[in-house]
Amino acid sequence: MEKDKLIIGGHEFDSRFILGSGKYSLELIKAAVENAGAQIITLALRRANSDVDNILDYIPKGVTLLPNTSGARNAEEAVRIARLSRELGCGDFVKIEIMRDSKYLLPENYETIKATEILAKEGFVVMPYMYPDLNVARDLKNAGAATIMPLGAPIGTNKGIVTKEFIKILIEEIDLPIIVDAGIGKPSHACEAMEMGAAAVMANTAIATAGDIPAMAEAFRKAIEAGRTAYLSGMGRVRDRASASSPLTGFLRD
Amino acid sequence: MSEARIDHMTYLPDMENIGSDIQDRVIAAMESYDPEKYTAEDVRAALEKDVLTPEDYGALLSPAATPLMEEIAQRAQAETRKHFGSSIQLFTPLYIANYCENYCIYCGFNCHNKIHRAKLDYSEIEKEMQAISSTGLEEVLILTGESRKMSDVEYIGEACRIAKKYFKVTGLEVYPMNTDEYRYLHECGADYVTVFQETYNSDKYETLHLAGHKRIFPYRFNAQERAIRGGMRGVGFAALLGLSDFRKDAFATGIHAYLIQQKYPHADIAFSCPRLRPIINNDKINPKDVHETQLLQVMCAYRIFMPFASLTISTRECARFRDNSIKIAATKISAGVDVGIGGHGDNERKGDEQFEISDGRNVKEVYDAIKAQGLQPVMSEYIYL
Numbered sequence: 001m002e003k004d005k006l007i008i009g010g011h012e013f014d015s016r017f018i019l020g021s022g023k024y025s026l027e028l029i030k031a032a033v034e035n036a037g038a039q040i041i042t043l044a045l046r047r048a049n050s051d052v053d054n055i056l057d058y059i060p061k062g063v064t065l066l067p068n069t070s071g072a073r074n075a076e077e078a079v080r081i082a083r084l085s086r087e088l089g090c091g092d093f094v095k096i097e098i099m100r101d102s103k104y105l106l107p108e109n110y111e112t113i114k115a116t117e118i119l120a121k122e123g124f125v126v127m128p129y130m131y132p133d134l135n136v137a138r139d140l141k142n143a144g145a146a147t148i149m150p151l152g153a154p155i156g157t158n159k160g161i162v163t164k165e166f167i168k169i170l171i172e173e174i175d176l177p178i179i180v181d182a183g184i185g186k187p188s189h190a191c192e193a194m195e196m197g198a199a200a201v202m203a204n205t206a207i208a209t210a211g212d213i214p215a216m217a218e219a220f221r222k223a224i225e226a227g228r229t230a231y232l233s234g235m236g237r238v239r240d241r242a243s244a245s246s247p248l249t250g251f252l253r254d
Numbered sequence: 255m256s257e258a259r260i261d262h263m264t265y266l267p268d269m270e271n272i273g274s275d276i277q278d279r280v281i282a283a284m285e286s287y288d289p290e291k292y293t294a295e296d297v298r299a300a301l302e303k304d305v306l307t308p309e310d311y312g313a314l315l316s317p318a319a320t321p322l323m324e325e326i327a328q329r330a331q332a333e334t335r336k337h338f339g340s341s342i343q344l345f346t347p348l349y350i351a352n353y354c355e356n357y358c359i360y361c362g363f364n365c366h367n368k369i370h371r372a373k374l375d376y377s378e379i380e381k382e383m384q385a386i387s388s389t390g391l392e393e394v395l396i397l398t399g400e401s402r403k404m405s406d407v408e409y410i411g412e413a414c415r416i417a418k419k420y421f422k423v424t425g426l427e428v429y430p431m432n433t434d435e436y437r438y439l440h441e442c443g444a445d446y447v448t449v450f451q452e453t454y455n456s457d458k459y460e461t462l463h464l465a466g467h468k469r470i471f472p473y474r475f476n477a478q479e480r481a482i483r484g485g486m487r488g489v490g491f492a493a494l495l496g497l498s499d500f501r502k503d504a505f506a507t508g509i510h511a512y513l514i515q516q517k518y519p520h521a522d523i524a525f526s527c528p529r530l531r532p533i534i535n536n537d538k539i540n541p542k543d544v545h546e547t548q549l550l551q552v553m554c555a556y557r558i559f560m561p562f563a564s565l566t567i568s569t570r571e572c573a574r575f576r577d578n579s580i581k582i583a584a585t586k587i588s589a590g591v592d593v594g595i596g597g598h599g600d601n602e603r604k605g606d607e608q609f610e611i612s613d614g615r616n617v618k619e620v621y622d623a624i625k626a627q628g629l630q631p632v633m634s635e636y637i638y639l
Contacts, residue, residue, distance in 0.1 A: 023339020025630045045637065049422060052390045052633045073520045077639045084637065101519040103562055156336055208339045 004232065006200055008040075008177060009093075009125035009146035011064070015039040016194065017224045018066065018179065019217065020204020022047070026058040028213045033060055036217035042066040042095055042202065045085045056090070066127065068095040075114035082119050094119060095149065096128040105155045109136040113143055120144025129181055132166035137174045148176055149202065152193065153183025156205045160189040164196070171197045187216075187223030194227025195235065262460045262469045269473045270432040270480065276513045277475045283308060284454055284506040289499075292316035301329050306559050311508055314555040315501050323551060330554035330583045333561035340630045343564070343586040344620065345393035346386055347427070350374045350413055352595050352605045354399030356466030358452070360497065360530060362608045363399040365466065372595040372605025373404055379413050383420045385599025389590050389617040392634035393423040395448070399608075400429035400468055407435045411442040418443035422634035425490075429467060430477035436484025445638055447481035448490030448526060449474060453498040454506035462497060478514055487636070488522030489514065490566070495544045495552065496530040504552040508559050515560070524564040524586070525556045531570045531609040546575055550582070557583040569593075569611040576613055577623050589620035 006013040019038040021029050033041060045067040047055045059065065067085040072078035075098065082094045096115050098108040112128045113136065120126045125146045130136055132150035140148055150167050153159035160183060161167060171178045177199030184190050190201045201224055210216035265271050292312065297319040300310035313319060319326060351373035354363040362369065374382065386394060396413050398405040410428055417424040425446045426439060436447065453459050456471050463469045478489035491511045493503035504527075511523050529544050544552075549571070556565055567576050567584035569591040580587055591613070592598055595605030615623070624631040 023335075023341065025340055025628065044635075046635055047632070049637055050392055050632070050634045052392065053631065071637055071639065073639075080639060081637060099520075102522055103515060103519065103560075105562075158336075205336065205339075209335055 004228070006177060008127070011125070013039045013064075015221075016200040016228055017190075017221055018042060018181075018200055018202040020202065020208070021055060021059065022204055023208035024213055026053060026055060029055075029058045030060050031214040032207060032217040033063055035214040035221065036207075037221045038063065038217075040064045040066050040093075042068055042204070044068055044070045045081050045088070045090065046071050048085070048088055048090060056088075064093060065090045066093045066095050067091075068097045068129070069115070070097045070099070072098050072115075073100050074098060074108070075111040075118065078111070078115040079118050082115075082124060083122075086124075092123060093125045093127065096126060107131050107151065109133060112136075113139045116140050116145050117143035127179070132163045132170055134166075134169050134173060137170050141174060141176055145176060147179050147199070148174055149179045149181040151182040152180050152189070153185075155182040157183055158185025158206050158209075159183050160185055161193055161196075167193075167198070168196060187219045190220050191223040191227035191230075194224050195230050197231055200224075259460075259464060260469065262463065262471050263456065264470070265473055266467065266470060268432075269467075269470060271472075272433070272476055272479060272483070274476050274479050276479065276510070276517065277472055279513055280454065280475075280506050280510045281456070283509045284502050287312050287502060287505045289316045289501040289505075292318045294318050294322060297322050297326075301325060301558075308509055308512065311555060311559040312505055314558060315504050315552065317501075319555075320547060320551060323547060323554075326551065326554045326558070327582045330557040331581065333557055334583055334585060337561050338585045340628065341585065341632045341635070342580050342624050342629050343393065343632050343635055344391060344589050344617065344624075345395055345423070345425070345586065346391055346588050346590050346617070347395045347397050347593065348379075348382055348386060348598070349397045349593055349595050349605075349608065350379055350382075351401070351405045351409075352399040352608065353401040353404035354466070355401045355403065356468040357464040358466075358468060359462055359464065360494070362606070369606035370604070374596060374604065376412055376416065378596060378601070378604075380416050381601050382596065382598045383416055385601060386590070387420040388599065390621070390633060391590065391617055392421055393425070394421045395425040395427055395588075396444075397427045398429070400466065402429060402467070407431060407438060411439055414439055414442035414444045418638070422638070423636050424638075427490075430474050431480070433480045433484045436481045436486060440485040443638065445486065445636060446488035446490065446522065446524070447478065447486050448492070448524065449477040449481075450492040450494055450526065450528065451475060451507070451510070452494045453503050454493060454510070455498040455502065458498040475510075478510075479518075482514070482518045482521045486521075487639070488524055488564075490524035490526055490564075492526035492528055494528050494530060495549065500544045500548065500552070504555065508556060511560060511563065522564065523560060523562070524566065525560075526566045526568060527553050527556070528568050528570055549575075550579065553579060553583040569613045570609065572612040573615060573623070577627065580624065580629060581627055587620060587624070589615060590617040
């Protein structure tokens with residue numbers, strides 16, 4: 001089998017696990033990254049803006065930073081955060097997160113498209129977090145997104161891929177890596193996403209709230225690898241009805 | 255005192271009336287809230303739910319819930335960790351002036367209390383901020399006594415501009431003002447506004463706030479809404495527990511925040527949970543029936559009802575209570591606190607304090623205490639936008 005690479009904006013990655021860095025102790029980030037085998041780590045830029053205990057000092061060298069724009073309420077604010085991120089030396093990757101709802105933190109698709117267009121033109125590798133909607137995904141692609149990151153469930157809920165049918169449509173129709181983000185609560189959810197054909201999985205809360213964070217990161221890595229291998233090996237179809245014979249067309253072979 | 259007590263429900267001429275219906279809705283909800291009607295079953299049923307209704311929230315605040323505090327605390331802890339992970343935000347209040355035109359009988363700054371009054375000039379504010387910043391803190395909460403004359407909006411605005419040089423996040427806890435004034439202070443660098451309603455019982459409020467702008471209950475009540483309209487990122491709510499029926503006040507505080515969040519879903523919501531403290535020249539002021547158990551009950555109820563809200567634990571409480579509360583419900587804690595005027599670092603103390611604090615630990619001590627619990631101290635979580 002050819003080497004299986006995840007390609008985002010022309011950059012190649014072997015790992016398909018994008019690890020979050022929020023909600024847990026900074027000292028545990030290194031072990032989590034190692035056990036996850038992660039090559040991309042997300043961080044809230046608002047956390048990288050600190051002079052004391054700056055999260056950037058705890059992320060192992062060689063790992064690609066994926067700063068997010070959390071805290072932004074509209075495209076303009078997301079663009080400002082992305083530019084600040086570049087100034088702070090966080091590179092050209094940016095995950096657009098725009099929320100106008102402090103309760104459920106659901107992404108604002110319309111503003112996300114606007115921000116994607118502006119930042120893609122400025123040379124960012126734009127990875128928009130979105131509510132899985134095919135029309136929006138097409139607009140994001142046309143706006144220059146490098147990947148599409150649909151949510152599986154409201155962020156932090158660990159409820160799994162409750163938007164499964166809609167994410168399947170994106171995987172089917174959109175010629176960009178589809179990365180399932182938010183809601184992934186346990187390794188089996190991550191495995192399920194990969195079996196569906198997702199290009200990668202992003203997880204944070206599920207790991208941050210585990211009793212043993214590095215061990216849970218490892219469990220996710222294994223699940224993601226298993227799901228990916230299953231997807232590539234061509235899984236047997238699951239059928240609702242038995243289909244042993246051809247009662248209607250058997251006569252053609254008589 | 256011989257002052258004529260003006261009608262506390264009527265706006266004064268310069269006070270902006272935004273015509274909001276939220277006050278009526280909060281008061282109606284509070285008046286129909288009967289803490290005594292709930293049973294342990296109601297409390298357990300509330301705890302079973304993913305998302306709590308205001309009715310469920312009322313159950314968590316009821317006397318029936320007190321014996322179930324362990325279960326409540328466990329649910330609160332799970333919500334805190336789910337929404338905030340292990341992050342605990344650090345900040346410190348900076349009192350830049352203690353002149354006050356209000357006569358609030360429980361407050362050390364009240365205009366009839368004979369204390370040393372002072373107001374820092376800009377260079378003194380800068381020195382205080384330098385001293386605070388050198389401790390590693392990146393968030394400051396600017397406070398004044400409530401005197402528009404002595405601490406006008408331009409003065410507070412200049413303090414915000416100075417703060418922007420030294421801090422990532424600047425909050426305000428000053429007298430309520432109009433929308434355009436909040437907008438001005440946001441442009442100067444302030445990001446969030448906290449206003450304590452003190453008590454939501456307007457009859458009680460009238461007897462405690464005898465004079466000054468603060469006497470006007472509805473103008474204070476609608477401050478958060480004006481602050482959001484003025485562009486502030488977030489707003490904070492609090493009742494000063496112990497002034498009136500604390501269960502009803504906590505209920506009203508939660509409903510107030512809940513309705514604001516529904517109307518302005520983008521706004522960040524925060525709670526503080528102060529209890530009454532003794533003040534200079536009046537050591538009879540005490541939180542009465544709000545003991546630590548009840549305080550924790552209120553904090554957990556805020557957390558479970560609005561799990562995404564920031565919850566600040568005051569230095570009015572002792573180190574033991576504070577360190578335990580961040581394990582359960584609180585997500586923000588002050589450190590290196592001085593509630594007088596001047597006095598950070600080597601700077602000279604110029605004016606008296608508002609109340610007695612119970613946790614005098616410096617920033618490093620609080621930082622280490624957070625770490626020791628496996629939690630992550632966070633100096634700044636926001637970018638000024």
